[in-house]
Amino acid sequence: MKNTLILLAAAVFTLSSCMTTSTTTGTYLEESGKPYTYAKGRQLWLGFGLIPLGRTDVNAPSDGNCEVISKFTFGDFVISGVTFGFVSSRTIIVKDKQ
16 A cells, blocks of 8 residues: 555656646747746636636736746645645746846
8 A cells, every 4th residue: 555655656746747838928038137937826726627716817027028837836736635636726937037
């Protein structure tokens, strides 16, 4: 039983890396400067990701040049694990350059 739990935990940690999506908008890639976190939010889902709980409104820079990253963090893993996947979440990060 203990070996099964260790194997399951290892699989979850290694397979969750593919759950990161990064999208750039505007001229973000061409801009120079140091990236910083402009805004952050968390979207919650019910029923194994089928029904959104509310609508997360994450602010974006007024010029529209940013990078939006949606990923499955350790906190999201804990939320999904405690509820056995019935409630899940995704972390949304908006980055801009100074």
